Amino acid sequence: MTPDAILALYExxxxxxxxxxxxxxxxxxxxxxxxxxxxxxxxxxxGSCVLAMEEERRRYAERRGRAYEPGGLTQGEP
Structure with missing residues (x-):
């Protein structure tokens, strides 16, 4: 997913x-x-920090063998 598409998931x-x-x-x-x-x-x-945090979430999901869904920062997900 592109950075612009990830940022579009937020208000x-x-x-x-x-x-x-x-x-x-x-x-x-x-x-x-x-x-x-x-x-x-x-x-x-x-936006820059959101993208950095989304990347952290993606790597965390990868390490745990979980599916990564962008846009979860406001939902309290790790």
Whole structure:
């Protein structure tokens, strides 16, 4: 699957990337952190970081003998 096809699987908005620290660029929601006091912080990632994380997911699936399905970052899959 091409990088553009993988990125098309996600919804994008302007924000900051938790992984590389860049701000004011297109990001997608990937997870959230909930503190013990109940505060919620959204974790969003830019396209470059999404592709890097998808590659990590693909290699992990390959090592485990599992099928890799791109687009799973927002679904809580390893």
């Amino acid at each position: 994008w908005t302007i924000g900051g990337c938790f992984r590389c620290g860049q701000v004011d660029l297109f990001v997608t929601h990937v997870d959230e952190i909930v503190t013990p006091s109940g505060d919620r912080y959204e974790l969003s990632s830019c």
